[in-house]
Every structure is written in C-alpha cells, then in structure tokens.
Amino acid sequence: MVLSGIREVIWKGMEASNRTISERLLLMAQVLEILDENPFKVRAYRRASEIIGRLATPVAGLSITDLDAMEGIGEGVALKVQEIASSGTFRELEEALSRIPPGLIDLLNIEGVGPKTAKTLWQKMNITSVADLERAARARRIRALKGFGEKKEALFLRSIARQKTPATRMNREQADEIIAVIRTVMKEGTWTVAGSYRRGKSTVGDIDIVTTDDPRRVNSLLHGISDEMIDVGDKKTSFRCRGSRVDVRFTSPSMFGSMLLHLTGSAAFNIRMRELAISKGASLNEYGIVYTSQGISKEFSREEEVFFYLGLDFIVPELREDWGEVEAAHSHTLPTLVEQGQIRGDLHVHSSWSDGSMDIRSIARAGEELGYSYLACTDHSSSLGVARGLDEAALKCQAHEIEMVNRDTSCHILHGIEVDILADGSPGLPASALRDLDIVIGSIHSAFSQESDVMTRRIISAVSHEDIDIIGHPTGRLLGQREAYAVDMQRVIAAAAATGTALECNASSFRMDLDDLHIREAIQSGVKISIGTDAHGPRELHYLPYGLGLCRRGWATPSDLLNTLTCQEVLEYVS
C-alpha cells in the first residue's frame, strides 16, 4: 500500500522523531499480534519500540551499522527505522495495516481487549471500532459469542466510559498522595512501595505494593479506600484508588526479597535477570530461584541476596532499566551514586520578593530545618511581568536584606536570580545587574514555540553568556500539560560542556526537567548538574529528593552535582 498523497506532503521536509519511530514500530507489533504472527517477532518490534522511545538522542540520522550495534535492534528493524525516517512509515507496516480494519487497533486500548479478543470481535461480529464495541455491548449482543458473557460486556462498557477521560501518568507528588491514603489502612512495617515509584521515575503509571500482611485482613480494608476492586486474590489484589491503579502483592518474609525485586522491575530489567538465571541453569521468579533439573529451590528474604546469588553487585532500584547496569554489576563497575545525605543545599528557590510566598528569613529557617548549609534565593527578573520580577534597583535592596539575614543563620542564603532568556537569547537584565550576584540561573519563560534551530541557538547563547551559571528547566516541559520546547539537547549539552555552564535538574513534581536520560548524557559529557526545587513556598522545598532520584537514574555520582559542594566551592565554581 502506498502512502496517501496528503500524508506525503505533510511528511516532506520533516525528520522523524524518536517518538514517531517508536510509535510506528509499536503499531507494527500490535498489527502483527492481531494477525497472529510469531509472538517473538511481535516482542522484537515491541522491544525495539521501547528502546528507541526512551533514547535521548535522535536515531533518524544513524547508519544501519550504528542502529544494528544497539542491543535489541538488528538489521531488520534498522532498515525499517531508516524507512520511517525518510517516509514516516515502512512498506511492511502498510501491508500489514491493509489486512485489518483501520479502527481495530483502538480496541486494544480497552481494558480486557487484547489481540485475540480484537480479532474475534472483528471476524465474528464485524466490530471494527470502539464505537461498534460500545453499541454491541449496550445491545447485549456480545454475550452470544462463545467465550464471552455478561461480565465481559460490563467490563468493556466500564472501560470505554473511563477511556473517555483518558488516564494520564501521575507525577510523584500525586503518587505520594495516593500512598498516603494507602498508609491509613496498612500496618506499619509490613509493606513497601515498589514499581516505577521506587525506581524514582519522573511519572508513575500505577502504584505497586509488596506486603507481608495477611491478604484477608488487607483485602477487607482496601475496599474502604478503593473506587473499584479490579482483581482480588490471596497472592495479588488490584484496585483503583482516586482514579489510579494500585497493585498489591502478598508474600512471606522469607520470600520478600525476590518479590520486591520482581515488583520493582522494570520489565526489561526483570527479563535480563531471568535470562541471566537461565544461563546458570536456573529459573528466577518472584518466589525465588528454582533449579528444575535438580529440584532445588532457594528463597530470598532480601533483594541483595538475589544479586549476590547471580554473581552481581547490588543494583539500586533507580538503575534497573536494562541500560547497561546488569553488565556493570557483573564487572563490578557500577557507579557509586550520589545520596541524599550528601546534598548540602537547594539552588533554586523563590521568595516573596517575586512570586514566592516565603520571605528571606523564612527561607533561611527552612534551610536550617532541612540541614542545608546554603539555599539560593533566585527570584524572577523584571522582564517576567506576571511574576512581579525584580529590576536592578530591587535586587540591590534584596541584597541588603539577604546580608542582614545571613548574619545570624547557619544556612547561608546565596543571592541569585532566575533571569529570563529573551527571545533573542540575551538575558532579561543588564550585565551590571547580574555581575554582583552569587549565582545566575537563565531560564526560558516566553516564546516557547520557536523553531528548533532558533530555540537551540537561543539557549546556547545563554549557555555562552559569561554571567549565566546554570540553565533552568532546560527543556521547559510541564508534565501532562506542556511538551518540551523544540530544542536539540545534544547541542546544548556540548555547549555547556565547553563553557562549564551547569544544567538544572528542576525537581518540581510538575517539571522534573532535565529528565534521567538527558542527565546521563550531560554527565557523560562532563556537564555539572544543579538540583533546584524551584520552590515558591515551604512545602515545595521538599521536592528535592524527586530531583535527586532523577540524577541517580542518570547515573550521577557526588562529583557530578553542584549541590554536593560546600557553599564556598559553589561560589568558586560559578565565579
């Protein structure tokens, strides 16, 4: 099948993003699944889609050799990636798509509908869209099919209704709120949060819990906090709480380690671990390790024991993504990651001088309570009218107040600013205003929709500006609300490496920007990372661990961060 003329015109001149390529490969996997093709071929496409989808660097320009060198991508997919890069699709996908009705793929988004069900609904009832499915379920026609009944109809209808308000991934603060609700019914010391939350990801799809508590006791209590119980069992229970899915796995203390390992994931990491076990003649699951030939099984109360048993160093949850950590654990070359106790301060806080709610003294007190030796007060510059930004004169007054507060606080307030990077790349305040400040963050707050090359050059000119020390929230994304602006982070990272400018890891639960993979790339290029909470009030000062988790996911060691430096060392670094 040939591309439609319209799509060809739209496509012309565009370069396929990793997201586009990833989506096309996933679509191929889904279509092949419905067509009942070799499940391992399906898995290969799915895996390639995941690998490219999470990559920070664009793959569109890569050669076949470079693509083939990537774990999980072979020559077959490499050729398809190139085809997508030049045309937006590939021949085999179009061929496969021509064999199924266009709306059928959407059915896969309905809970309880997988490839087999989709195919059955299509071939036996001519259902080819979500709308068709809804009509048939309402008319109670689906129960007539062999293998389907009333409950399936009800499930489809519930799921379709929910799909009309699509569930987005939670940010970490929202996840913390749900965990707080769960805490009200769980017995202290008997449970742990696992899953992507434990791995420190910027967003969380569902909450995973491992518990040694009694299933009957817990299940009866969970009813009280659930919107809906999805599955209830004595090994596993799933329910919905405040709109989000929660999975609970029950285990015994003697098997807690392997269950926690299993439920922490990631899926790709679990597969690697199980393949490793197979290579040693064993089988790894959430209950332990089994040597099938000899019938020997082993239980693990702690995760560490599983790693040791497989000949690996312990891999912290943040690294478990199959991004090379298993190999590093095997060769004893895992990095020693930065820890919370090594953080000496927060490098991005707003005061009531601009749009924050804390005065300088409150910030200093909060810093003392958090055990910090410094906090950077970085209000907005005057070019950002909406945030009551500071001009040069106001900055002088603020300097005086900070000086007064610094006389009697153990948490030193660094006098800084978050100056706008204007549309032309210049800072929103004159050099005379910036020169005397301790620390200057440059951030984009306007003209978000500039074309990629313009935006990239704009940010690079800020990176190169002698008074700007840190680039704030470098990609500008707002989780679930606004996409990152079009910026080539590779070029920005290269420029930052050349000038010694730090890139911020903005720890606000709404931003989480830079994210893990960009942090890793920056660190590999020798760029320093600065964690800032961007706090506008006292509660938000507690965002710092969110950012720390991202840095750990980016393989950050203490020397990769500004926040592990002493106050004096920070001043020396930025001067």
Place this chain on the structure above:
DNA sequence: GCCGTTTTCGGCCCGACTGTTTTCAGTCG
C-alpha cells in the same frame, strides 16, 4: 525479529486472576 562463554539454528521471562469454562485461554504486569 534478535541473539550466541555449549548454539549462525533454535531458542526466546514468568506467574496471577477472571470469565467462561469443565481444564483453560486471554489479558495483564
């Protein structure tokens, strides 16, 4: 379709729960 410290052919992680069934297929994580 990918991959190889037994292999370039023949494998490919593993288990829970539901619904609709008389033993299991399908979905999900």
